Amino acid sequence: MTSIRIISLAVAGILYFLAQVLILKNLVLFGVAFCFLYLMFIILLPMEVKTIPSLLISFVLGLGVDMFYDTMGIHTSALLAVGFVRSRWLRMLVSSGTFDEDMQPTVVNMGLQWFLSYSLPLVLIHHVVFFYVESLGTGLFFDSLQKIIASVIFVTIMSIIVQLLFYRRRRGI
Amino acid sequence: MQRIFLFLYKIRAFLLFVALEAVAIWLIASNNSQQGSAIFNSSNQIVGNVLSTQSDILEYFSLASVNKGLVEKNAVLLTELESLRRPADSAYIALDSALEANFSFRGAKVINNSLNLTQNHLTINKGSNHGIKPGMGVFNEEGVVGRVKDVSRNYATIISLLHSELLISSKITTNDVFGSTKWDGGDPGFAKLMYVPRHVVVKEGDLVVTSGYNAVFPAGIPIGAVTEVKPGTDTNYLDITIKLSTDFSRISYVYLVENLQQAELDSLYQSSGLPND
Numbered sequence: 001m002t003s004i005r006i007i008s009l010a011v012a013g014i015l016y017f018l019a020q021v022l023i024l025k026n027l028v029l030f031g032v033a034f035c036f037l038y039l040m041f042i043i044l045l046p047m048e049v050k051t052i053p054s055l056l057i058s059f060v061l062g063l064g065v066d067m068f069y070d071t072m073g074i075h076t077s078a079l080l081a082v083g084f085v086r087s088r089w090l091r092m093l094v095s096s097g098t099f100d101e102d103m104q105p106t107v108v109n110m111g112l113q114w115f116l117s118y119s120l121p122l123v124l125i126h127h128v129v130f131f132y133v134e135s136l137g138t139g140l141f142f143d144s145l146q147k148i149i150a151s152v153i154f155v156t157i158m159s160i161i162v163q164l165l166f167y168r169r170r171r172g173i
Numbered sequence: 174m175q176r177i178f179l180f181l182y183k184i185r186a187f188l189l190f191v192a193l194e195a196v197a198i199w200l201i202a203s204n205n206s207q208q209g210s211a212i213f214n215s216s217n218q219i220v221g222n223v224l225s226t227q228s229d230i231l232e233y234f235s236l237a238s239v240n241k242g243l244v245e246k247n248a249v250l251l252t253e254l255e256s257l258r259r260p261a262d263s264a265y266i267a268l269d270s271a272l273e274a275n276f277s278f279r280g281a282k283v284i285n286n287s288l289n290l291t292q293n294h295l296t297i298n299k300g301s302n303h304g305i306k307p308g309m310g311v312f313n314e315e316g317v318v319g320r321v322k323d324v325s326r327n328y329a330t331i332i333s334l335l336h337s338e339l340l341i342s343s344k345i346t347t348n349d350v351f352g353s354t355k356w357d358g359g360d361p362g363f364a365k366l367m368y369v370p371r372h373v374v375v376k377e378g379d380l381v382v383t384s385g386y387n388a389v390f391p392a393g394i395p396i397g398a399v400t401e402v403k404p405g406t407d408t409n410y411l412d413i414t415i416k417l418s419t420d421f422s423r424i425s426y427v428y429l430v431e432n433l434q435q436a437e438l439d440s441l442y443q444s445s446g447l448p449n450d
Binding site: 021022025028031032034050051052055056058059062066067068069070071072073074076077080081083084133134135138140143 | 185186187189190193194196197198199200201202203204217220223224227285287289290291292294296330337357358359360361
C-alpha cells in the first residue's frame with residue numbers, strides 16, 4: 001500500500017466516524033431500523049489488510065462510536081467480531097491471485113451478488129452481537145430480532161447507495 | 174518451549190481478538206455499574222464539546238416548541254404564585270424548619286439523546302462546575318426524565334427513564350397507592366407501573382406522579398397516565414401500563430433537582446441498615 005492510499009483510507013475512516021456520530025445516530029426509521037454505516041468501513045477495507053490491523057482499527061473505531069452512543073464497549077465488541085472474521089471470510093470467497101490485493105471489496109468492483117454474499121453475514125454478526133448484548137437481561141428476544149432484521153436491510157441498502165455514489169471502479173486486472 | 178512460542182505466534186490474531194474483546198466486556202461491565210468512570214462516555218470533554226457544538230446548530234429548529242413549552246410552564250407557575258400570595262391584612266406564622274423547601278433546582282440544555290435502545294442515556298451541558306452531582310433527579314415541564322449518572326467538569330450523563338434498570342418511586346393520584354415505574358424496553362411512549370397490589374382499584378386515565386419517597390424527586394412531578402390495567406401473571410400485583418407524559422423525542426431543556434437533606438437521609442438510612450432508593 002502506498003502512503004497516499006493509507007492517507008485516503010484514514011480520511012474515509014474519519015468521514016465514516018463523523019457521519020455516524022453526528023448525523024446517522026439520529027436516523028432511526030420506525031424506531032427499529034438503525035443505520036450503523038460505520039461498520040462498512042471495516043467491511044470495505046482493502047483485501048490485503050490482515051486480521052491484526054483490522055482488529056486494531058475496529059477497536060479504535062468502536063471505542064469512538066461507543067463514546068457518542070453512551071453504550072460503552074458494546075459497539076466495540078460487535079465491531080471486533082467483524083474485524084476478526086473479515087479476513088478469513090474474504091479468503092474463503094476469493095481465491096488468491098484472482099484479484100489485486102490492493103482492491104476494496106465493493107459493489108462497483110465485485111458486483112452486487114458477490115457483495116451481498118460477502119457483506120450480509122458480516123453485518124448480521126455485528127447486529128446480532130450488538131442488539132443482544134445491548135438488551136442483555138431484559139428478555140426482549142423478538143423485539144431485538146425485529147431490530148436486527150430491519151437494521152441489516154437498512155444498512156445494506158444505505159451502504160450500496162454510498163458505494164455507488166462515492167467509490168470509483170478500479171481499472172486493471 | 175520453542176514449540177509453544179511458535180504455536181502462540183501462529184494464533185496471535187486470535188489472542189489479540191480475545192484480549193481486545195476482554196477489554197470491551199470489562200468496559201460494558203464497568204459502565205453498567207451506577208458509578209462508572211467519566212472518561213469513556215459522552216460526558217468527557219472532547220465528546221461533550223463536539224455534541225454541544227452540534228446542538229447549538231440544531232437548536233434553532235426546535236426553538237418554537239421550546240418557547241411554547243416555557244410559556245405554558247410560566248402560565249402554570251403564575252397561577253400557582255397567585256394562589257400563594259398573602260392578602261394585605263393577613264398574619265404569617267413561620268412553622269417548623271422541617272416544612273421549609275429542601276429542594277434546589279437548576280436548568281440545563283440536553284445536547285445528546287437516544288430513545289430506541291434498551292438502555293438510553295442523555296447528555297447535558299452542565300457538570301460539577303455548575304453544582305451537578307451524581308444521583309440528582311432530572312425532569313422537564315412535561316414530566317420525569319431520569320437521574321444523573323456521571324459528572325465531568327462541564328458535562329453530565331443522565332440515565333433516561335427509558336433505561337431498563339431505572340426505577341422511579343411513584344404513586345397514583347386518585348387513591349395514593351404507591352408503586353415503581355419501570356420501562357420495559359419496548360415502545361418509548363409507554364412504561365409499566367409495578368408493585369401495585371391486586372385489591373387496588375385502578376382506572377384508565379388515572380394520573381401517576383412521583384411519590385417523593387425516595388428523596389430524589391419532590392412529590393407530584395408527573396410521570397404519566399394509566400392506559401391499561403390487566404390482572405397479569407404475577408399472583409400479587411397488577412400489570413399496569415402507563416403512557417409517559419414526557420415526549421422523549423423532543424427533550425431540549427431539563428431541570429435538575431437536588432435534595433438538600435440527602436446527606437442527612439443517607440446517614441440515617443446507613444445507621445439503621447436500610448437500603449436507599
